[in-house]
Amino acid sequence: MSPDVLDAITLTVALASTTTLLLLLLGTPLAWWLSRQRGNLGALLEALVATPLILPPTVLGFYLLLMFAPDGALGQAWQAITGRPLAFSFSALVIGSVIYSLPFVVQPLQTAFQKVPRDLLQAAATLGAPPWDQFRSVVVPLSRRSFLVAAALGFAHTVGEFGVVLMIGGNIPGETQVLSIALYDQVESLQFAEAHRLAAGLVLFSLGLLFLLYRDDRTRGDHRHHWRVQA
Amino acid sequence: MSGLQLQLDCAGADGFRLQLREDLPGEGITAIHGPSGSGKTTLLECVAGLRDPGPGSEIRWRNQVWHDAGGSLPPWERRCGVVFQDARLFPHLNVQDNLEYARKRRRGAAGPELAQVADWLQLTDLLERDSASLSAGQKQRAAIARALLGGPGLLLLDEPLANLDKPARQQCLHLLLRLKRELGLPMLFVSHDIEETSQLADHLLLLEAGTVSGRGPMVELSSRLDTSLAQEDQAAAILCGKVRDHDEAFGLTRLEVAGQPLYVRHLPEAPGQERRLRIPARDVSVCRQRPADSSILNILPVRLCEIRASTPSRALLRLALGEQYLLAQVTRKSISQLGLAPGDQLFAQIKSVALLSEARE
Numbered sequence: 033m034s035p036d037v038l039d040a041i042t043l044t045v046a047l048a049s050t051t052t053l054l055l056l057l058l059g060t061p062l063a064w065w066l067s068r069q070r071g072n073l074g075a076l077l078e079a080l081v082a083t084p085l086i087l088p089p090t091v092l093g094f095y096l097l098l099m100f101a102p103d104g105a106l107g108q109a110w111q112a113i114t115g116r117p118l119a120f121s122f123s124a125l126v127i128g129s130v131i132y133s134l135p136f137v138v139q140p141l142q143t144a145f146q147k148v149p150r151d152l153l154q155a156a157a158t159l160g161a162p163p164w165d166q167f168r169s170v171v172v173p174l175s176r177r178s179f180l181v182a183a184a185l186g187f188a189h190t191v192g193e194f195g196v197v198l199m200i201g202g203n204i205p206g207e208t209q210v211l212s213i214a215l216y217d218q219v220e221s222l223q224f225a226e227a228h229r230l231a232a233g234l235v236l237f238s239l240g241l242l243f244l245l246y247r248d249d250r251t252r253g254d255h256r257h258h259w260r261v262q263a
Numbered sequence: 264m265s266g267l268q269l270q271l272d273c274a275g276a277d278g279f280r281l282q283l284r285e286d287l288p289g290e291g292i293t294a295i296h297g298p299s300g301s302g303k304t305t306l307l308e309c310v311a312g313l314r315d316p317g318p319g320s321e322i323r324w325r326n327q328v329w330h331d332a333g334g335s336l337p338p339w340e341r342r343c344g345v346v347f348q349d350a351r352l353f354p355h356l357n358v359q360d361n362l363e364y365a366r367k368r369r370r371g372a373a374g375p376e377l378a379q380v381a382d383w384l385q386l387t388d389l390l391e392r393d394s395a396s397l398s399a400g401q402k403q404r405a406a407i408a409r410a411l412l413g414g415p416g417l418l419l420l421d422e423p424l425a426n427l428d429k430p431a432r433q434q435c436l437h438l439l440l441r442l443k444r445e446l447g448l449p450m451l452f453v454s455h456d457i458e459e460t461s462q463l464a465d466h467l468l469l470l471e472a473g474t475v476s477g478r479g480p481m482v483e484l485s486s487r488l489d490t491s492l493a494q495e496d497q498a499a500a501i502l503c504g505k506v507r508d509h510d511e512a513f514g515l516t517r518l519e520v521a522g523q524p525l526y527v528r529h530l531p532e533a534p535g536q537e538r539r540l541r542i543p544a545r546d547v548s549v550c551r552q553r554p555a556d557s558s559i560l561n562i563l564p565v566r567l568c569e570i571r572a573s574t575p576s577r578a579l580l581r582l583a584l585g586e587q588y589l590l591a592q593v594t595r596k597s598i599s600q601l602g603l604a605p606g607d608q609l610f611a612q613i614k615s616v617a618l619l620s621e622a623r624e
Binding site: 151152154155156157158159160161162165169170173174 | 311312313337338339340341342343344345347349351353354355364365368369370409410413
């Protein structure tokens with residue numbers, strides 16, 4: 033394996049891990065809020081969260097690129113705080129990935145939170161548990177499996193992203209060249225043997241991960257697949 | 264000390280409205296009784312803080328404001344234990360951890376030890392069990408234990424026995440009676456089952472279609488003819504007796520009620536213990552002379568206090584036995600033939616004494 037490909041693997045894993053971690057931190061409160069929200073504001077936010085599912089990644093990437101550019105709102109602020117440009121950086125990839133993979137984390141969590149019986153939260157309240165304690169001691173343990181699913185889907189989807197990364201990350205080896213871009217590069221330069229290896233590797237990874245999740249779901253006798261992402 | 268002061272105006276679904284203004288006692292067991300849809304559970308939810316009692320409502324417990332125009336104390340600060348009809352154990356925790364959940368959140372309140380409560384409710388051997396694997400009766404016992412371990416100042420029970428089969432119901436009822444004796448914890452007990460209510464309650468609040476239709480001490484209220492309790496078939500008086508001795512040869516227990524002997528089926532209580540008897544009006548008849556050579560064991564001298572027609576053909580009689588009362592259901596024709604009038608000295612024959620705990624058997 034060439035050093036470029038190794039770099040791309042390391043970078044992809046770093047990007048997907050960072051993104052997944054951030055998504056769990058941001059997505060959990062967001063999913064909780066959405067699960068309790070009725071009315072237009074909730075529906076609007078839910079639609080916004082789901083948009084990356086159906087939007088062409090290039091559209092998302094285009095707007096992000098404008099914002100990340102040195103004269104863009106976010107780009108300027110970033111430059112002022114960190115002293116470095118945001119566009120074509122690892123940080124830009126993380127921000128883009130968080131937005132792009134958001135529905136894959138928020139939706140399974142939201143579904144799981146909605147399924148926690150309100151009766152149990154009432155019982156917890158009468159036993160002296162304020163809302164945050166109810167969440168920590170009842171909602172989270174009852175949704176444990178969905179956290180696993182959300183993390184796995186968020187990770188896998190980030191590994192698989194291409195369009196957004198291409199728009200906002202460019203193609204800097206060791207900096208922003210992730211696996212899917214490296215593969216694109218290899219095809220462009222007619223290195224089909226390497227491209228085959230990478231492509232097959234990504235297929236196996238995705239298939240393997242999903243297989244593990246579905247298998248686990250079946251052995252638990254839960255055939256409803258409530259965590260499947262719906263656009 | 265004042266107890267639970269309620270002023271509720273709570274709108275529910277389909278135009279239902281719970282409207283009442285009551286001072287409930289701060290000790291003993293107060294039963295809230297009424298048919299389905301009369302507002303019993305709504306009342307309990309308002310007290311627990313699980314439901315907004317509506318504008319203008321006020322709830323005070325022992326002079327602590329739980330709800331008024333200024334705001335509402337959240338349920339987790341009321342220290343008000345709730346036993347729900349469906350137990351609501353946490354499925355991700357075993358029995359012991361369900362109990363610990365409550366104990367850890369006492370907020371400094373005094374409360375019983377876990378081992379003690381587990382012993383009271385016969386859970387000691389079930390502590391390691393998965394809560395989903397318990398039977399309905401075991402779940403309900405665990406739910407009662409969990410509520411007690413929260414160290415509540417007031418315990419609310421919402422039809423806690425409704426989902427149980429007969430043996431489990433009897434066992435739970437027995438345990439609740441024991442808790443009542445040993446803990447002295449004030450309880451609000453919601454039930455549509457008059458048998459349970461008669462056995463447990465000290466006070467009674469009768470609800471009908473969202474309003475209060477009667478209130479008072481349980482024993483006194485059950486002997487009145489002007490409440491919904493006195494509706495025909497379920498009308499029954501409650502007598503309080505003391506166990507005198509057991510007649511092992513005939514399988515009977517002799518109680519003393521107002522100085523009179525009363526024979527009932529063999530009871531588990533030791534001599535000297537108090538016992539409540541629920542005597543349905545349809546099992547009581549009256550005569551002017553003490554019948555000789557009757558097969559009926561229990562013939563008690565009583566004074567007729569009140570007559571009230573219940574249907575075109577039947578009437579209820581209220582009979583004084585010392586300080587206590589019996590109800591009798593007779594035909595209006597008998598009243599006319601015997602020329603019964605309030606003040607008459609009569610003999611009441613009790614066909615079969617239906618003991619509270621055995622009435623369902």
